[in-house]
Amino acid sequence: MPTYDFRCNACGAEFSTFVSVKKRGSVICEHCDSGQIKQLLRGFYVQGTSGGGACAGTGCASCPSGCSA
Numbered sequence: 001m002p003t004y005d006f007r008c009n010a011c012g013a014e015f016s017t018f019v020s021v022k023k024r025g026s027v028i029c030e031h032c033d034s035g036q037i038k039q040l041l042r043g044f045y046v047q048g049t050s051g052g053g054a055c056a057g058t059g060c061a062s063c064p065s066g067c068s069a
């Protein structure tokens, strides 16, 4: 299972955690338990938005705008 890096928007902490793709959208900050976290992409990139929660509904996978992830 890959390790993903996240940054908490609430307290600013950065942390890495093991999480399945399905649960990437439900990770909480390990420091303050906030759900307001953003995944950091380092060295690798999971292509596509299939199953992703952050970009769901934007409609255009190639559009640079509309998705902050």
Ligand SMILES: [Zn+2]
Pocket (backbone or CB within 6 Å): 008, 009, 010, 011, 012, 013, 029, 030, 031, 032, 033, 034
């Ligand atoms: Zn936090």
